[in-house]
Amino acid sequence: MSSLYVIRGALRRQVLPQSRQRIFSRSNFFARPARGGPTSLLPSAPARTxxxxxPTGYVHIGSLRTALFNYLLARATGGQFLVRVEDTDQKRLVPDAEERLFEDLKWAGLSWDEGPDVGGPYGPYKQSERLQSYKEHADQLxxxxxxxxxxxxxxELDTMKQLALDESRDPVYNKTCSHISAEESARRAANGDEHCIRFKSDSAAPLVQDLVYGTYKSPVPLDDFIIIKRDGFPTYHFANVVDDHLMKITHVIRGAEWLVSTPRHVALxxxxxxxPPQFAHVGLLVDQKxxxxSKRFGSFNLSSWKEKGILPIALLNYVLLLGWQATHRITRVTFIILLTGNIQFHLRFTKGDVTVNSKNEFLQKAHVRKSLSEGSDKESVLASLLPSLLNAIQKCEENRGSQEDSLEPHSDxxxxxxxxMRCAHSTESTGETPGTTSPAVSQSYLSALFDLDGKSFKSPMDFLKRNxxxxxxxxxxxxxxxxxxxxALLNNIVIRESGEGEAQQHSQKVSDLAATLLESLRGISEEDWTEQNIKNTIGPFVKSIGHVSDEKSFQAWGWKFLRWVVSASAAGPALIPSMVFLGKEETLKRVSQASQVAQSIEA
Incomplete structure (x- = not known):
């Protein structure tokens, strides 16, 4: 039986919309052996990752990608995935970073078997609460x-470092204190002399076996690195090794920047x-430059992606494909089914840096389309996107308020x-009238707008521009x-009338076209205001509108005219469905206004 596993099902997570909690269906991962495939791609035993x-910064997409790879490996092999907070760098802690960490991971749809918030048999899962363990292991060394x-x-250390640099030597510790006897060292420590604890390294760094890079040999000798700092807290290298061993971690997937430090870990x-666990160092994510x-660079933090309105499943799909590929050839279809269908997860990753790309836009649109086409996920998708969409509308309203007396286009x-529009205002939750502090647009109106054009959604602002x-x-x-x-085209507008013999063309003013359109639409009752009835009523008329070029040939212009009437020529969803969405009253209002504008220009 192969050790390649297939992940199936629906990952589920809770989202918190303004009204009530909903479940956003995604992919619930469980494993079964796949038929065929290389047996070296996954371990045969359950993995603990x-x-x-x-918490010195916020989670960014590089962090999420690392978490996802570890998560998928544990789920694919029937193992366990845990979260451990490494908060020993007390000077650089960001106050709300730990809380945001859990919020961001849960928003993204990841869950864990053990961690600070859920407990587990190998806790505590915060390094600041494990200091006694580190002391005991340091004492053992x-x-x-x-x-x-x-x-x-x-x-003194700064002086040593500067001297080494001046002499073109590696600025490593010169082992001054390694010659102090154990008795004198213990006596000075008992007297309160400040000190750190260093690991006594061998001259040659041990080889590292990596699942991505193969055998790695450090190009420099191993120095006597610090394992316990002067403040009593462990360094990352020491706490990392002790915790991974005590928590029975079998596989460590992390960024390639840690590969150069791994000889220290193996030495410990x-x-x-x-x-040691098995290591897999994945290529670093880099920007276009x-x-x-960096987790301190805001544009890649998960909060910025949430503000952009990306679906969590689309973001997971996006980061999965940064430096990882399925065993079969990737296609456009495969891109969007990786997390919603079958994943043949494995440990083959891209070597070298991975440049972030713009495939997130394609994946976002594809996942929205897929969810809306399935019907049952529409409310979950809308609930997930609603906060960012309402924030974008509020931002546009604030900018509009500052530009009310300006003739310039809206900056966003x-x-x-x-x-x-009056019909879009929200009064459903508070009963307040438009213009108060209640939400600018009702959720039911946005839901109807998603029915019309939700499949085009890429980001909140793009969606607002389109609609x-x-x-x-x-x-x-x-x-x-x-x-x-x-x-000059406006002086050559004609109506082409078909009859017996050659078609006849008659010059028309735009205002006359608008007046004819208005009269035709008025004849449709409210009950019959449907896409088919509107199309049957005005379709022949719209198709007859054109303009005559220099060669006297007829060029169709009717649909451009109708788009000018309905949406002032702005791009957007299909025209007649948009007219149905707007309703008869608002549509007639726009036709009448367009007619008046045309008359004023013609005058």
């Missing part, structure tokens, strides 16, 4: 002669006589906008500017 972030106390002051494992992503939307005049009124100035852009 961990995600061990430091001291007794075994594999570590020693260093009483050098920071100033060897000193304790422990079996080939700069490493690129066109001029009026008030939010701008299904939310805001069209200013007269916008109608005027967009019509005047047609220029």
């Amino acid at each position: 961990r995600f061990a972030p430091s 001291l007794e075994d002669g594999r570590a020693y106390r260093c009483f050098c002051t920071p100033q 494992y060897n000193a304790f006589g422990w079996e 080939k700069q490493k992503l 939307l690129g066109v001029r906008i009026g008030q939010i 701008v005049y299904l939310l805001w009124e069209i200013p007269v100035q916008e109608y005027r500017v967009r019509l005047q852009e047609q220029g």
